[in-house]
Amino acid sequence: MTDASSRAAELLKEHRDSIDRLDAVLVYTLAERFKHTQAVGRLKAEHALPPSDPLRESQQIERLQRMALDADLDPEFAKNFLNFIIGEVIQHHKKHQS
Ligand SMILES: O=C(O)C(=O)C[C@]1(C(=O)O)C=C[C@@H](O)C=C1
Known part of the structure; x- marks a missing residue:
């Protein structure tokens, strides 16, 4: 192994x-x-209470996108990620109610 490849490893x-x-x-x-x-x-x-709260979600997304920009993270990715998690949470909430 060269010095360069062992440094890379x-x-x-x-x-x-x-x-x-x-x-x-x-x-x-x-x-x-x-x-x-x-x-x-x-x-x-x-x-x-209803499983989802769209107003709260839009506030969360707005806040997360501001933080993402500040943190140098793609805000679209941050939004999709939070939406994915919230979607999962809403499914859990619906199970509680059924
Ligand atoms: O804050 C709520 O009301 C929640 O149910 C939590 C949560 C979340 O995962 O952050 C999930 C669903 C709602 O639509 C909004 C937010």
Whole structure:
């Protein structure tokens, strides 16, 4: 192995270690978020509230897109990602109500 290729292998490993650490943060963060949304789902079912709240969603999307721009993340990606998670939450809420 040349010096350049062993340095590249070292850098690749460092990046992958960071990616693994950040993936763990994502999983634990998502799990914590779902714990809160499950509690919200129970509250909504107990009080006959609708599973989705479009006004709240548009506020969340707007806020997330502002943060994404600030963080140098594609705001369209951030929006799609949040919409995907919220879609999943709404399915869970609907199950609580049925
Ligand atoms: O805040 C709520 O009312 C929720 O049910 C949580 C949540 C979310 O996942 O953030 C999910 C569905 C709603 O449409 C809005 C937001």
